[in-house]
Amino acid sequence: MEIVSILLMLLVLFVLARIGNRIFEHFGIPGLIGEILVGILIANIVIGGDTLLDFLDIEIPAPGSDHAGTNYSVLYAAAEIGVIFLLFSVGLETKVKELLGVGKSAMLVAILGVVIPFVLGFAYIEFTDSNFHHAMFLAAAMVATSVGITARVIKDMHLMDKLGSKIIIGAAVIDDVLGMIVLAIVKGVAGSDGGMSIMGVVQVIVVACVFVLAAILFAKTVVPKIYAWNERRVKKARDEGKTPSSVNMLALALIVCLFMSWLAESIGLAAIIGAFLAGMMFAEHAWEWKLEQKFETITSVFISFFFIHVGMQVDLGDLGSTAVIISAVAVIVLAVLGKYIGCALGAKIGDKSISKDSCNIIGIGMVPRGEVGIIVASIGLNTIVEGAPALSSSLYAIIVVMAVATTIIAPPILSKLYRKKYPPEYTITANDKI
């Protein structure tokens, strides 16, 4: 247990992430891409036989391994906590009423955005290597949207209150739930016990839906009652001339955030879904308690480690042969087109009056797969079917590249589409300058 080694790791990674961030921001590209690229570079550039990861004593454990070194454990926890806090922040800006308001469109965007990429991914593998389990896992990895990436782009541009943004976030949440259900089914079917029962599939679907709906219902009905009760309590104490005992709202928010993340993870969903729903419970009064700015501060400390960690998991060495490269390009094209067409179509069907620009924003906003695709890939690599992993190592590398590529491709296009639809205010200020 060497604190000096942990401090050096955190220092070097944070400095490099800031440098990557600033360079990309300088060219008008979202800084998170710079942070992911820093992650890829430090894991893959070898100098004198060592990468920077070796120098920093970060040992990425083999897929499925339970053992990790101290530094990797700390980095992994910081990355996971970072994305959990990010999703909580996103939740803080998502009021239940507004989420339910975009419900139909978001639902259609999510469903078509899951079905079309799944079908395309499955068909591609069936036509090329025709391995059923490969096809199922690639299809599942094509499904899940990484709302974290898109959310940060939208937050950086301060456009969280636009209709398109709300639909993207709403759809991404539903999409995450659908993605988890698909993953659970695929994993269940591939499982060594020789197939999943109908009851098992139904159970996974029911658990996911109940969790999300219960959280939304709780935020809509119970939370306002707790708040009203607290108001009465404070008023009563004041009327009696006492100082009302105050609640540390930051501590309460942290506890609810950790609890919901843990709960989501332990019932088989992703922790980030729980974090998002937890944030939503505080959304109505977040400004009052300065929760948004406090969580923004905390998130800014952690989130760079998440993006570095996403990049770090890419091993460029797996992408040597021409066949693999061609396959990777094909998968990337299918992943982008499938999500774009599915989601834009869903938005148009959901709301005929929606503009073409908004459809484009929604379609592109849903493209990034980020960490979710990578998680699916690593589960595939660790699921053993008839003595072999359900996913080949080259297909694993392809999925990771697809997840990273969609994550890198989408944000700049999304930024441009947003800029086109909502010209930045500072241009006006500059022209109107007295």
Next chain:
Amino acid sequence: MEIVSILLMLLVLFVLARIGNRIFEHFGIPGLIGEILVGILIANIVIGGDTLLDFLDIEIPAPGSDHAGTNYSVLYAAAEIGVIFLLFSVGLETKVKELLGVGKSAMLVAILGVVIPFVLGFAYIEFTDSNFHHAMFLAAAMVATSVGITARVIKDMHLMDKLGSKIIIGAAVIDDVLGMIVLAIVKGVAGSDGGMSIMGVVQVIVVACVFVLAAILFAKTVVPKIYAWNERRVKKARDEGKTPSSVNMLALALIVCLFMSWLAESIGLAAIIGAFLAGMMFAEHAWEWKLEQKFETITSVFISFFFIHVGMQVDLGDLGSTAVIISAVAVIVLAVLGKYIGCALGAKIGDKSISKDSCNIIGIGMVPRGEVGIIVASIGLNTIVEGAPALSSSLYAIIVVMAVATTIIAPPILSKLYRKKYPPEYTITANDKI
């Protein structure tokens, strides 16, 4: 690598820490004591053969072991980062000019507060078990003040701007440096190479002094120049009608904090010394960039894990026999008296005009040994002299109890002394209520 297990640990520990904190605060005792007690309880209460630590999958590694489980690694990092951020926050409130203003008194408080406890500790062991190395390590553990504990009491009472507080913080910093020098010497003498050379001792002293003085000099002369240069840069850009590129001050502060902590640790001092000095570099303009409130938010997330970790390391089972208990009581009494007399005397000699109340505050404020004493004890246990640890396991337990006891005894007395000297404002407000 199970995020669900990490989340559960963070959730349970944070909730218990908050409960402990609120219960103690309710009775007017600083909440951190509740957090330390929670740590002691969860490590020592056994239900059905398991402690809560086992349930949470936290395995405290054997002293000197390099291997730790994922959950302990994460907890350890959170605790260390917490105390580093706390000391950075303390540094943010310590302006260089003011620190140098209390220089003479603080220096005398520190020196007498080191010499008297060291002599008492050494003499006690020489007269009882007369083992030279035992005596040296106990004496070294009696020396170092845990500025973190006292700083939090002072911060919680919003009395950081008082003269007594400044002297305590200033003296605790010098004291930490002196403590580290003493530790380095003791460790060097006990080292298996059979004694430390005079050159080695001189080197340790020189490194510590140069580091601290260089940081203070940097904060006093270079930092204002950087600030003035930045002001000119921003003004020039504005005059030319451009938007000046802004620096993310939180990111910069984090980088400097991590860098100084790492640097201090790697040259053999404690990370917290570096963090404190880093904070001091930003003190002059901290309010302008809202650094204080941002770091307070971040610190509040981490710091509970530090106090829980301090408590967790106490194994009550080591304290079975009457002889050990008597010895523990004697050591506690000597630790409290030695520090109190040394520091109060130092304050009086340093400034004849100082009030008796302020001398008492300074004497008691320097009593807590906290984590520093525990660190010294664990180093003693891991230093092998002539085939045996330099510290016996019962003496190790005694030192830990002494560190915890001084930490528990001092804050309530300190609170009372402060309340006596500075009656809280809300009493006045309540009486004057219209």
